[in-house]
Amino acid sequence: MSIPLFEAHGLSFRYPGRPAVALPGLRVAAGDILGLAGPNGTGKSTLLRILAFLYPPAEGELRFDGRSVTSEAQRARLRRQVTLLPQEPRLLSRSVWHNVTYGLRVRGDKQNIDERAAEALDMVGLEPSRFLSRSWRQLSGGEAQRVALAARLVLRPRALILDEPTASLDAASAERIRQAALAARQERGTTLIIASHDLRWLDTVSDHVLHMGDYPE
Numbered sequence: 693m694s695i696p697l698f699e700a701h702g703l704s705f706r707y708p709g710r711p712a713v714a715l716p717g718l719r720v721a722a723g724d725i726l727g728l729a730g731p732n733g734t735g736k737s738t739l740l741r742i743l744a745f746l747y748p749p750a751e752g753e754l755r756f757d758g759r760s761v762t763s764e765a766q767r768a769r770l771r772r773q774v775t776l777l778p779q780e781p782r783l784l785s786r787s788v789w790h791n792v793t794y795g796l797r798v799r800g801d802k803q804n805i806d807e808r809a810a811e812a813l814d815m816v817g818l819e820p821s822r823f824l825s826r827s828w829r830q831l832s833g834g835e836a837q838r839v840a841l842a843a844r845l846v847l848r849p850r851a852l853i854l855d856e857p858t859a860s861l862d863a864a865s866a867e868r869i870r871q872a873a874l875a876a877r878q879e880r881g882t883t884l885i886i887a888s889h890d891l892r893w894l895d896t897v898s899d900h901v902l903h904m905g906d907y908p909e
């Protein structure tokens with residue numbers, strides 16, 4: 693059996709005075725889609741931040757690509773390979789171009805930057821010639837979410853982690869987001885981990901769905 697991209701054993705995380713995640717085990721193969729379901733407050737967002745290497749687990753082991761991840765230096769390096777679209781992403785108070793290219797510019801990865809930004813906008817169904825120069829102020833909620841996703845897609849992460857990416861969006865924007873995520877997996881082999889209350893969608897697209905349980909107070 694090949695080495696999974698993500699593998700975890702006995703992961704737990706606590707906020708002060710409050711357990712948030714207690715997960716016996718997890719395996720996600722490269723190129724797979726893992727769905728994450730569960731009622732509010734069952735630790736989905738917290739688990740996604742652990743898998744995106746933003747939070748260290750309190751206990752347990754998290755392995756990425758066969759290696760145990762134990763240090764902040766490792767997590768910082770892996771954040772270049774794994775990207776989280778949070779539940780309520782914030783845009784920079786700048787143009788769409790600035791937003792979509794931000795991560796590339798921070799990395800000093802500027803080759804063909806305009807073409808890559810245009811390609812990412814195309815993936816989320818926003819016409820680059822209309823949107824690249826547009827201010828963040830001139831975007832609807834659904835357009836802003838699609839720009840935020842384009843800003844992650846442009847980085848071509850090995851794994852893209854989406855936290856309720858279609859919550860409170862109009863139907864057309866939600867469909868564009870779903871299509872763009874699936875296109876990343878199909879065209880680039882991007883591994884997807886998606887938390888959503890849209891169980892029908894998760895069941896349709898996911899290779900596995902993990903149901904998060906309730907944790908005692």
Ligand SMILES: Nc1ncnc2c1ncn2[C@@H]1O[C@H](COP(=O)(O)OP(=O)(O)OP(=O)(O)O)[C@@H](O)[C@H]1O
Pocket residue numbers: 707708710711712730731732733734735736737738739
């Ligand atoms: N920064 C924080 N400080 C303290 N407690 C927190 C913090 N963030 C989340 N929690 C608590 O940890 C638990 C898990 O929260 P989390 O946001 O991970 O759940 P969730 O399943 O993503 O919920 P939702 O579906 O509402 O987004 C909840 O009880 C929540 O109130």
